[in-house]
Amino acid sequence: MTMPALGEPCVLLKLGEIVLKGKNRELFERRLIGNIRQALKEFDLKVDVRRRHGVIAIFLPEGTTAEQAHAVAERVADVPGLVWIHPAWRVAKDPETVLKAGLALFAEREEVKRKASFAVRSRRRDKRFPLRSNELDRLVGGAINDEYGLPVDLKNPELTLFVEVDRDEVFVFTGGLPGQGGLPVGSSGRALVLMSGGIDSPVAAYRMMRRGLHVDFLHFSGIPFTTSESIYKAYALVRKLDRFQGGARLWVVPFGKAQQSIRNSGQDRLAVIAQRRLMLKTAEEVAHRIRAGALITGDALGQVSSQTLANITAQDHAVDLPILRPLVGWDKTEIMAEARRIGTLEISELPDEDCCSLLAPRRAETRAKIEDLKQIEKRLDAEELAVQLADSIQEYKL
Numbered sequence: 001m002t003m004p005a006l007g008e009p010c011v012l013l014k015l016g017e018i019v020l021k022g023k024n025r026e027l028f029e030r031r032l033i034g035n036i037r038q039a040l041k042e043f044d045l046k047v048d049v050r051r052r053h054g055v056i057a058i059f060l061p062e063g064t065t066a067e068q069a070h071a072v073a074e075r076v077a078d079v080p081g082l083v084w085i086h087p088a089w090r091v092a093k094d095p096e097t098v099l100k101a102g103l104a105l106f107a108e109r110e111e112v113k114r115k116a117s118f119a120v121r122s123r124r125r126d127k128r129f130p131l132r133s134n135e136l137d138r139l140v141g142g143a144i145n146d147e148y149g150l151p152v153d154l155k156n157p158e159l160t161l162f163v164e165v166d167r168d169e170v171f172v173f174t175g176g177l178p179g180q181g182g183l184p185v186g187s188s189g190r191a192l193v194l195m196s197g198g199i200d201s202p203v204a205a206y207r208m209m210r211r212g213l214h215v216d217f218l219h220f221s222g223i224p225f226t227t228s229e230s231i232y233k234a235y236a237l238v239r240k241l242d243r244f245q246g247g248a249r250l251w252v253v254p255f256g257k258a259q260q261s262i263r264n265s266g267q268d269r270l271a272v273i274a275q276r277r278l279m280l281k282t283a284e285e286v287a288h289r290i291r292a293g294a295l296i297t298g299d300a301l302g303q304v305s306s307q308t309l310a311n312i313t314a315q316d317h318a319v320d321l322p323i324l325r326p327l328v329g330w331d332k333t334e335i336m337a338e339a340r341r342i343g344t345l346e347i348s349e350l351p352d353e354d355c356c357s358l359l360a361p362r363r364a365e366t367r368a369k370i371e372d373l374k375q376i377e378k379r380l381d382a383e384e385l386a387v388q389l390a391d392s393i394q395e396y397k398l
């Protein structure tokens with residue numbers, strides 16, 4: 001008997017940290033389901049996403065191929081809040097059908113042809129099911145053993161059949177994709193990412209999306225004194241990152257003239273930190289307009305001179321909003337590995353003319369004093385300048 005005759009294709013989703021939630025759990029689950037539906041809009045499939053006893057199931061229309069189910073699973077694997085994504089079959093809730101489904105699933109596997117070891121792992125979320133999970137393991141395992149003559153290996157099986165008994169149905173599957181973990185995007189509120197074209201800030205954005213923040217992006221370009229390359233990079237990075245989230249917006253600040261004023265203020269060694277404070281003040285102004293509750297940067301303690309403890313402190317004092325720095329304790333190699341995994345590294349490594357290179361002094365101050373910075377800012381009228389810069393932002397539609 002073939003699998004389609006026995007059941008319907010579906011994708012079974014295991015929740016991450018949400019399972020630790022108490023009274024609010026339902027709220028988080030609903031948001032997660034909304035995010036999953038949103039992510040699946042790109043498919044021309046009528047999908048039905050439902051909560052089931054602590055898991056989520058995506059039911060796919062009859063006739064969905066294994067390839068389509070896999071594509072759906074891969075897409076959902078990018079949605080934060082899930083730890084495992086299993087392309088599965090939903091079958092009737094009786095031991096005989098489960099047994100047949102197990103046999104049919106194994107019939108398609110190359111491991112079976114080479115007589116690989118196997119195990120059956122059952123789980124009963126509905127305790128009214130007539131067999132206990134170890135009885136179900138033995139029933140289905142015995143049948144597979146009789147049919148295909150595979151050796152059982154409970155410790156290190158090469159192929160595992162998972163059977164999960166739920167209230168209305170049984171799910172059977174042989175594998176899955178790891179999810180992103182974390183919390184559903186949007187469950188922690190909104191924030192604004194200061195997005196360079198570099199390696200760190202995209203990773204920082206991803207890490208905060210995973211903690212449930214819905215983020216938008218602000219990029220400072222050296223225009224009119226640099227080319228537009230950094231804007232294209234920021235754009236490409238935001239597009240790449242948005243598959244974890246959906247609905248991100250990117251704004252670009254033409255920052256070249258403001259940088260020129262900072263340079264002309266004469267305080268060469270403080271220029272980098274003064275400019276970073278102006279970026280933060282501008283970002284805070286934009287954040288208020290879009291109701292974002294925090295700023296996010298890719299700072300890592302000690303990575304460059306602007307990221308010493310004293311300079312980080314000087315930046316925190318520039319704004320009232322919290323500045324979230326998820327990479328503060330990360331090594332560059334760790335950040336790069338994560339950038340590679342989420343697919344942003346190859347974009348970040350493209351050449352560009354970063355606006356910061358306009359202001360690279362021979363020796364940057366590692367212990368900027370806030371009083372000195374305030375002097376520069378007074379001459380610049382930094383607060384007013386930040387408002388003007390926020391007025392001048394341009395949105396780049398994704």
Ligand code: ATP
Nearest residue numbers: 194195196198199200201218219220297298299306
């Ligand atoms: P990144 O790899 O993210 O560019 P970096 O190692 O180059 O970081 P800095 O240049 O000191 O470090 O920047 C620190 C943080 O300041 C960045 O992670 C980013 O959040 C913000 N930032 C720097 N330049 C820009 C820019 N042009 N536009 C927006 N944000 C910026």
Ligand code: MG
Nearest residue numbers: 196197198354
């Ligand atoms: Mg940079």
